[in-house]
Amino acid sequence: MERGYVVDNNAELLALEQVVYDVVVVGSGIAGMTVAIELDKRLKVALLSKAGADEASTYKAQGGMAVAVGADDSAEQHIMDTLNVGQGLCRREAVSVLADEGPSALEFLLQQGVAFNKNGAAIALTREAGHSLNRVAYHYDFTGRHISETLFTKVKEKDNIQQLTNYFVVDVLTQDGQGCGVIAIKDGKLVVLLAKALVIATGGYAGIFASSTNSRAASGDGIAALYRAGAVIADLEFVQFHPTAFCAPDDTVFLLTEALRGEGALLVNAAGHRFMPEYHPAAELAPRDVVSRASVKEIERLGRPVFIDCRHLEKKYLADRFRQVYTKLTEYGYYLEKDLVPVSPAAHYSAGGIRTDLWGRSSVQAIYACGEAAATGVHGANRLASNSLLEAVVFGRRVAKDINNQLPSKQLVTTLVLPGNNVACPNGDLLRLGVELNRAAGVVRSGAAMTSLLAAITGMSKDGFDGDLGKYTRKVNAFQLAKLLLQAAIARQESRGTHFRSDYPEKNDEYFQRHILLQWGKGVWLE
Ligand code: SIN
Numbered sequence: 001m002e003r004g005y006v007v008d009n010n011a012e013l014l015a016l017e018q019v020v021y022d023v024v025v026v027g028s029g030i031a032g033m034t035v036a037i038e039l040d041k042r043l044k045v046a047l048l049s050k051a052g053a054d055e056a057s058t059y060k061a062q063g064g065m066a067v068a069v070g071a072d073d074s075a076e077q078h079i080m081d082t083l084n085v086g087q088g089l090c091r092r093e094a095v096s097v098l099a100d101e102g103p104s105a106l107e108f109l110l111q112q113g114v115a116f117n118k119n120g121a122a123i124a125l126t127r128e129a130g131h132s133l134n135r136v137a138y139h140y141d142f143t144g145r146h147i148s149e150t151l152f153t154k155v156k157e158k159d160n161i162q163q164l165t166n167y168f169v170v171d172v173l174t175q176d177g178q179g180c181g182v183i184a185i186k187d188g189k190l191v192v193l194l195a196k197a198l199v200i201a202t203g204g205y206a207g208i209f210a211s212s213t214n215s216r217a218a219s220g221d222g223i224a225a226l227y228r229a230g231a232v233i234a235d236l237e238f239v240q241f242h243p244t245a246f247c248a249p250d251d252t253v254f255l256l257t258e259a260l261r262g263e264g265a266l267l268v269n270a271a272g273h274r275f276m277p278e279y280h281p282a283a284e285l286a287p288r289d290v291v292s293r294a295s296v297k298e299i300e301r302l303g304r305p306v307f308i309d310c311r312h313l314e315k316k317y318l319a320d321r322f323r324q325v326y327t328k329l330t331e332y333g334y335y336l337e338k339d340l341v342p343v344s345p346a347a348h349y350s351a352g353g354i355r356t357d358l359w360g361r362s363s364v365q366a367i368y369a370c371g372e373a374a375a376t377g378v379h380g381a382n383r384l385a386s387n388s389l390l391e392a393v394v395f396g397r398r399v400a401k402d403i404n405n406q407l408p409s410k411q412l413v414t415t416l417v418l419p420g421n422n423v424a425c426p427n428g429d430l431l432r433l434g435v436e437l438n439r440a441a442g443v444v445r446s447g448a449a450m451t452s453l454l455a456a457i458t459g460m461s462k463d464g465f466d467g468d469l470g471k472y473t474r475k476v477n478a479f480q481l482a483k484l485l486l487q488a489a490i491a492r493q494e495s496r497g498t499h500f501r502s503d504y505p506e507k508n509d510e511y512f513q514r515h516i517l518l519q520w521g522k523g524v525w526l527e
Helices: 030-038 075-086 092-100 102-112 143-157 222-227 259-260 288-302 315-321 321-333 387-409 428-443 447-458 467-489
Strands: 019-022 023-026 047-048 161-166 169-174 178-186 189-194 197-200 238-247 253-255 267-268 306-309 341-348 353-355 367-369 516-519 525-526
Touching: 023 030, 023 178, 030 047, 030 102, 030 143, 030 367, 030 387, 047 169, 075 092, 075 222, 092 102, 092 387, 102 143, 102 367, 102 387, 143 387, 169 189, 169 222, 169 467, 178 197, 178 467, 197 222, 197 387, 222 353, 222 367, 222 467, 238 259, 238 288, 238 387, 253 321, 253 341, 288 306, 288 341, 315 321, 367 387, 428 447, 428 467
Parallel strands: 019 189, 023 047, 023 197, 047 161, 197 367
Antiparallel strands: 169 178, 178 189, 238 253, 238 341, 267 306, 306 341, 516 525
């Protein structure tokens, strides 16, 4: 198997002290914490995080978790809505797993102490785009933060889990085509953690775009490391843009949850005209790609922002139900009950990532992926709103189950050699890269702009190594992801879901109802 490394293949590295675990879980958002909690308590688990919990996309998730538990709902209906939004590219079996196991995933979270809002005795359900009925369980408008804090408390109670914070994984180790550990940086020093199984739950790459609802930490580090380790990567071209991001004058990009529109908020253009009914029968609750493209069109047409309009909703209700968003906006002088608030689309979620099977297994033995880092096939060309938290729990639990079943028979690999090529780091600026990605590969893309950006990145000279391996690796990863994303988006010469090309505005089912895959040493292909 061909592969690459950022670290130097040198004797010094191989001589480092090796700390041995049964399982190393990289990433401590909802997916990583679910895996760790569900692993057999006899297993020694390391749960790594590179930054504080508030940097993780889980923490920032506002809307909630889609789950078919409403009186009029069914797994079949949830499946239909997911397939519909995914535009012909969802993997049917994965969507069935997601919807069928949704109620027990909800039960798991309730058992951990997650307090979803209630309507009398029942879980309250709100509406979001693309759902044919109310299906989203929530905790006010900070569902992700609440889940994250609740699971964190549970993780701390488990004696078999060692939480390792501020560990940044540079490379994943493989031996004879099997994952066997990670090389991480802690306090500027390299450490080697060996394990029988590795779980990559490092989140997505929407943070490499300049305008993003994610933190900059969402830079696809785990996906890039697995790409170097030879894993198959899928669907990278599908980056979802959330239509209602508030871009503050201080450059803060803050999500205004879709649940606002689910509860009646409207979108108006700079002339005060409600435009969405002209674009889609579901108006403000059309799938996100439709709302984002319509907003871009209105912004370009009138040369001014579009606005979210909640003025017909009561202040008391808005300030309670949407307490996080409400308070944040007041810091910038906006009051939802009386002001139109300017919004624009921002990169929000990456549907692509490490391709897995239904048990979260990547194409490299003993390496699993789950959450936004994975491409389970659930989302297809566009993700149904609030399916992401559900996917993380459902497939995180499956990963743990598979590891619990397989691990006793696994041998630990302890003799390390690092075959493979070193990866060069382009001498470019990450902020500039983000701006260029927004321009060339944003809501509306064109082959010419993407090809010229890819050529510019490929033609960059090699960056010198200044001794800061963490910074260097982040840069390698962001440029790696940008290149792969551009390669995939250039290859997909059609428009589908979140991927809209001005030069190929139609869907082409005949040729492109397939996935675009990438692998180190193998290039790009369709399957
Ligand atoms: C939101 O609250 O609008 C985001 C929910 C999601 O990304 O599914």
